[in-house]
Amino acid sequence: MSSTAPYELIYWPGIPGRGEFIRLALEEAGAEYTDTAHQEGGVQQVLSLIDRKFQGDPSGPPPFAPPVLKHGDLRISQTPNILLYLGPRLGLTPSGDGAYQVNSLALTALDGLSNEPHDTHHPIAVELYYEDQVEESKRRAESYRTNRLPKFLSYFERVLAPQVAQGRPWLYGDTLTYADLVFYQCIDGLKFAFPRAVSRLERTGQYPNVFKLYETVKDRPRIKAYLESDRRQKYSQGIYRHYPELDDAE
Ligand SMILES: N[C@@H](CCC(=O)N[C@@H](CS)C(=O)NCC(=O)O)C(=O)O
Incomplete structure (x- = not known):
């Protein structure tokens, strides 16, 4: 995975919701990211990931619900899990235990x-x-x-x-x-x-x-x-x- 890939947040448009916990981390760090909340077809992107027919792909299993984060070849879900991933990369987590x-x-x-x-x-x-x-x-x-x-x-x-x-x-x-x-x-x-x-x-x-x-x-x-x-x-x-x-x- 390229560490320089932009972060992609996939979340419902129209509400801060749980997507907001991820946005604040990206914003505080000044990270480059895309956000389906502000993209045409954003809802469709969320729906295609949580579609009952989607069985996952090499980037990860199907997420149950947004927020979802894509970074390079990786796709993960669950808000605190996404923050656990982003924390060290964005300088928002101390090192060690x-x-x-x-x-x-x-x-x-x-x-x-x-x-x-x-x-x-x-x-x-x-x-x-x-x-x-x-x-x-x-x-x-x-x-x-x-x-x-x-x-x-x-x-x-x-x-x-x-x-x-x-x-x-x-x-x-x-x-x-x-x-x-x-x-x-x-x-x-x-x-x-x-x-x-x-x-x-x-x-x-x-x-x-x-x-x-x-x-x-x-x-x-x-x-x-x-x-x-x-x-x-x-x-x-x-x-x-x-x-x-x-x-x-x-
Ligand atoms: N524990 C999950 C909860 C995810 C969740 O409930 N997402 C909401 C939006 S904030 C949703 O779209 N849920 C659809 C559902 O539960 O069927 C997390 O923290 O990310």
């Missing part, structure tokens, strides 16, 4: 701050419309806002406290890693989905380092430029959805 610490942190953020928020609007079945599971969604979202979200934020605050005491704003080590980017995107999505709940939690003052890290990543020059560009897509019907009835009451 630290790579696994970074991956643990990213996986934990994806569990509690991405997958669980998704389940608040699809608690019964992914193939059903939200409108067919509103009552269950309300119960699930309330539990998420009052129990799970504070629990995960407390966890990350605990991870950050000793780091910040040593003058490091990052989740692990002394430079930004892809875990910080994943964490940023999760908090950003949560701010969109549950603006009142996140603002309430921020105002408690119990998670200062969590919200500081969010701002620090947002202010990274390349991330800032990306967020202001038309490459950054708007939230809509993806993982992070804003249904006022699922947020804190006014």
